[in-house]
Amino acid sequence: xxxxxxxxxxxxxxxxxxxxxxxxxxxxxxxxxxxxxxxxxxxxxxxxxxxxxxxxxxxxxxxxxxxxxxxxxxxxxxxxxxxxxxxxxxxxxxxxxxxxxxxxxxxxx
Amino acid sequence: xxxxxxxxxxxxxxxxxxxxxxxxxxxxxxxxxxxxxxxxxxxxxxxxxxxxxxxxxxxxxxxxxxxxxxxxxxxxxxxxxxxxxxxxxxxxxxxxxxxxxxxxxxxxxxxxx
Numbered sequence: 001x002x003x004x005x006x007x008x009x010x011x012x013x014x015x016x017x018x019x020x021x022x023x024x025x026x027x028x029x030x031x032x033x034x035x036x037x038x039x040x041x042x043x044x045x046x047x048x049x050x051x052x053x054x055x056x057x058x059x060x061x062x063x064x065x066x067x068x069x070x071x072x073x074x075x076x077x078x079x080x081x082x083x084x085x086x087x088x089x090x091x092x093x094x095x096x097x098x099x100x101x102x103x104x105x106x107x108x109x
Numbered sequence: 110x111x112x113x114x115x116x117x118x119x120x121x122x123x124x125x126x127x128x129x130x131x132x133x134x135x136x137x138x139x140x141x142x143x144x145x146x147x148x149x150x151x152x153x154x155x156x157x158x159x160x161x162x163x164x165x166x167x168x169x170x171x172x173x174x175x176x177x178x179x180x181x182x183x184x185x186x187x188x189x190x191x192x193x194x195x196x197x198x199x200x201x202x203x204x205x206x207x208x209x210x211x212x213x214x215x216x217x218x219x220x221x222x
Contacts, residue, residue, distance in 0.1 A: 034210065043113075043199050043213025044152070087151070097142065097201070097211045098168075101151035 004088045009104040018075045020103050022088030025069050033064060033071045036087040038102070044087060048073070075105075083107045112136070113214040115200050121220045128187040130217050132200030141183035142167075142201040142211065143175060152199065158183055190221045 005023040012018045024033070032051050036044040048055055050062040050071070061074040075082055087102040116131035134141065142157040144167075154167030156175040164175050172194060176184040183202075187194055197218050201211040 036211075041216070043201070043216055044211075045213065046210040049210065097203070098154060099144070099152035101149065 004090055004100050006086075006088050006100065006103045008101065009106070011106045011108055012078055013108050014079055015077050018078050018082075018105060018107075020073045020075075020086055020088075020105070021070060022073070023070050024088070024090045027068050027090050031090045033062065033068075034089045034091075035060070035062065035073045036089065036099070038085045038087065044099070047086075078105075078107045080107050080109065113200055113202050113212050115198075115214040115217050117217050118215065119218050119220075121222060122187075122190050124191060124221055126187075126190045126221075128190045128219065128221075130185040130187075130198055130200075130219070132183045132185070132202075132214060133181055134183075134202040134212070135181065136202065136204075136212070137180065138202035138204055138212075139180075140203045140209075141177065142203075143173075143183065143185045144199045144201065145169070145196040146199060146216075147196050155185065190219075192221050195219060195221045 032049055034049040035047045037047050038044040048060050048062045050064050052064050055062045063072045083106050085102040085104050087099045113134045122128050140159050143155045144152045146152045153169050155169055155173050156164055156167055158164045158177040161180050174186045197216050199216045200214045203209045203211045
């Protein structure tokens, strides 16, 4: 299974763009990159998924370079409600979802 | 919308008790998962099931067992609860083929005293 590495925590001011980078050097050819968001006392929820280049939805953008060894989740103009833990997953492999410790994002007023 | 429902939001059990955590999903998903979440350790996979009566161990299966007698229901069993099993338990489900996402329940906060 491809291991992922993310920063443990990040702080940002309201209104700024936040970029969270995830390293996954051992990503396999058939692996996708998926990001989840978790608020306190709730289960994680899917944000965005991609295979290569760029994916954008109403919540975030996901940038994946050609070698796919890393990916960057971009949150435009964050608000206080974006304070959460963000998880980067690579796979699924064998229909398994392996979460790491995630990145705790704190948005400051 | 997919709904994953965990039977209890909060549970308090005594050491040595047998504990059942129940999870039901309503989207006919093949895969179901049990995780535990602890501060500083993220989510760790305990067991998952890809079909009725099928199960596979995750990263931390010791002290736990699971049961999946019906497709929509996946139970986590603590045979003899211990204080180090105090944690938040999260159930999830997903479709069984192709690229997919996991849908989570709200979690059960279990305290073993």
